[in-house]
Amino acid sequence: MNCPSCGVAIADAVMTETFLAEAARLLGPKGLTTDPDDMAPWLTDWRGRYTGAARAIASPANTAEVAALVKLCARHGVPIVPQGGNSGMSGGATPFESGREIILSLRRMNRITALDTAARSATCEAGVILQVLHEAAEKEGLRFPLTLGGKGSATIGGLVSTNAGGTQVLRHGSMRALVLGVEAVMADGSVLDLLTPLKKDNRGFDLKQVLIGSEGTLGIVTAATLRLAPAIAGRTVMWAGTASLHDARSLLLLAEDMAPGLLEGFEVLPQHSLEAVQAYTPGTRAPLTEPHAWHALIELVAGDEDTAARLPELAERILATAFERDLIADATIAASEDQAERMWLIRETISPAERALGPAMQHDISVPVEKMPAFVEAAVPRLEADWPGTRAVCFGHLGDGNVHFHVIAPPVSDRASWEAGDGKAISAQVHDMVVAWGGSISAEHGIGRLKRDELARLSDPTVLATMRAIKQALDPDGLLNPGKLV
Incomplete structure (x- = not known):
């Protein structure tokens, strides 16, 4: 037979x-x-x-x-x-x-093929590791102004393909703002060479922007030309404790007003995240002596020596004004580069520290910047009430309207079952609330497999149809990263 x-x-x-x-x-x-x-x-x-x-x-x-x-x-x-x-x-x-x-x-394709100090640009193959680019630019008196906790493993191709963000988006933008040109292999094996940057080029569609953030579903990014910035002449890092996210938002606006063009980073984290990092990395010291509901990590950066010399005094004035307005309860200014790095290490260690606590549903969401404090204030108690035993924790880039909204599971014996059951329902509820507030279910981590179905459920039908039409046109056989994004 x-x-x-x-x-x-x-x-x-x-x-x-x-x-x-x-x-x-x-x-x-x-x-x-x-x-x-x-x-x-x-x-x-x-x-x-x-x-x-x-x-x-x-x-x-x-x-x-x-x-x-x-x-x-x-x-x-x-x-x-x-x-x-x-x-x-x-x-x-x-x-x-x-x-x-x-x-x-793409990891073998790891060459920086050009670093032009006059043009302040670097051309990299897709497998170049972010930290390697940082070090190469630094040797030439320049810097690539995007960093994140995974800089020791993240590659340029991956950063372009996911339109990565990080802690410097407030001043420099995400990868969309930093990519000057791309090279990509399309689904038929043809090579799209858009590496040469032009400040003005009005020849139809901006195809590099179509590829940025497409997660390898439209073409395989093999190289990119990236915008570099002048090296830092000096920076001042502050840590402040505040009673609410509304006060942290007011502190952000105050820093922007008092230090125009100098505010490079403004991150927030709750006391819970600080304690998670301390438990995860023994020896980590809290920057402030007392606990606070929220903590703000603030960085001022100057590109010239004269301005850099004024940063500590400017930081003191910002904090003094914040005290006068009852926006903060305590604060400190890093006294050395080592202390500044230790403050940033706390922020960069939150994700692995939270992961070590056990199962959680992690959401990378954004809402309009001015609405973020109110959104968190409304969403956290709602989730914890609807799902008894969970703990909702938010941290991240307040200045961009982007926080990482984690819902930590109660003690469970079977992680996979919880994630597939309650966890999936929790994520749907979080995403529903985000959309209702005019936000996005993916601020900087992409869609991938994790959010593909939610994107289909919540997207505007016209937007989704347009994305699918582009996918069909560029990859008619569906061989490039199938089952991801769309």
Whole structure:
């Protein structure tokens, strides 16, 4: 008796073997692996929510090899999951469980091909690690003004593809504002070269902006030209304790008024997050002696020596005015660069510290900046009342209207069951509230697998239809990061 499913399985196995043999010839011994041990670390996302399978991990050495590999995948119908540092928060770089896909790792493409001090720009391959770019720019008296907690693993290609933000968006913007040009391999293997930046270019669509934030679903970013900023001549970092997020918002406005053009960072965190960091990293000292409902981390940055010399006195005046207006109960100014770094380390350690507390539903949300205090004030007690035993915690970039809204689970014996049941319902409720307040369910971490269904549920139908039409036009066979974003 014939077995149709057996015949399909045999045909698929033969096709896979043929494809892998061709890919191995194309990429060489360093460019392709099917070894389960080598592949294992790259099959699970950073948060540990998704674990998939893949036929292989392909690691091209240059754009030409990426283009040739994409053409090969198109010929054999093999789906591609582009991956950088695998530090994303939404499962956008993790393959599905079917094992049909290949992971296309850009990590071997790690050269900074140009760093132009006159133009204040750098051209990087997609696999360049963010911290490496920081160090290279610093050697030339410049800086790349985007940083985040995962700077030691996040890659330029991943940052472009997810339109990453970070702690300096308040002054410099997200990756959309920092990318001057891109190079990408499209679904048919053609190379779209838009690396040369022009201040004015009115030749139709801005295609680089279509690719930025598309999470590898429209094209595979292989390089980018990025805007650099002058090196910091000096900075002053403050830490203030305040009674409410409304007071923190008023403190933000005060700092913007008193230090126009100098405010680079304004982060907020509740007492709970500070205590979580202290428990996670023994030896961490609270900047202030007493607990406070909310803490604000404030950074002033100057690009010239004269202004830098005035920053400490300006910081003192800001804090003194804040005291007079009853906006803060206590504050301190970092007395050294080491102390400033230790303050920032507290902020950068919140995510792993919160993760160590146990299961939680993490939401990367934004609402109009002026509404954020009221939103948090309304949403936190509502969630905790509706879901007894949970703890809602918000922290992040108050100046951008973007906070990380975590709902920590009560003690549970089965994390997966809680996340699939109550956790999923909690996330839907959070997203419903965000949309009702005129906000976004994804401020800086992308959509990936995590929020794909919620994007479909909550998006304007016309917006969603337009995105799907673009996807169909650029990737008609659906081979680029399928099942992500749209």
